[in-house]
Amino acid sequence: YIASYTIWYSTREDFHPSVISSEGVTVSSYTPAVGLEENATYWWRVKALDSEFAETWTENTSWYIRINAVNTAPAAFNLSTPTYGAIVATTTPMFDWQASTDTDPGDTITYELWLSSTDKNFAIKSTYSVSCSSYTPQSSLVENATYWWSVRAIDDSPLGPKTRVSNSTWSIRINAVDEAPVNLSLSSPTHKEVVDTKTPTFDWTDAVDPDPEGHISSYTICYSTKENFSVYDSSAGLTISSFTPAGAMELIENASYW
Incomplete structure (x- = not known):
């Protein structure tokens, strides 16, 4: 026995x-x-x-x-690219982060990429579930928009999943297209107005560059006694939204100018 x-x-x-x-x-x-x-x-x-x-x-x-009596959350990890505050030249950037690890035997890790164009608290967000440490959105992001992004690492423990949030939340701005200035319109003198000076001040609205970090570098004004501008005078390199002709550039008495 x-x-x-x-x-x-x-x-x-x-x-x-x-x-x-x-x-x-x-x-x-x-x-x-x-x-x-x-x-x-x-x-x-x-x-x-x-x-x-x-x-x-x-x-x-x-x-x-x-032995896996206690489920341990995935290890801390960092975001990689695009970096914080980056201006990216595509509407489908690749988001990349460090791979997290899990000390629990048998656990595998999946990720959730969070994207929000509203705020960094992700009150409104898009969520993408992936099995690797990078993701490229299939749908284009919005041109000129700011996006905040963060990643969650999630384990699949039979004891119940645990989550680790990336060490930071970063923002990026989308600038895939170099866009022309907008909101530019003439202000004064108004159309067909009769002015009582040969040196009127031409004034227009401040233009806006819609591109992230874009700014208006200068203005050029053109004025002519010909409606088709076949012949015209101009002044370039203006840094403010107004111009007053003076000296040899004084306008002609009783003439019409476009």
């Missing part, structure tokens, strides 16, 4: 030099009195001793178990 069992278990597959054993077990099961190490791998084997002192080891010498 089987007199007893001896169980060996170790964090080394060769059971050397570190092995824990328990002898004299009289039933075919065993529960360690002291908890095993979290997230560790243990190899185990059993020896049977019969009443005539003959012994046999289990045939399965490479069985192992992995």
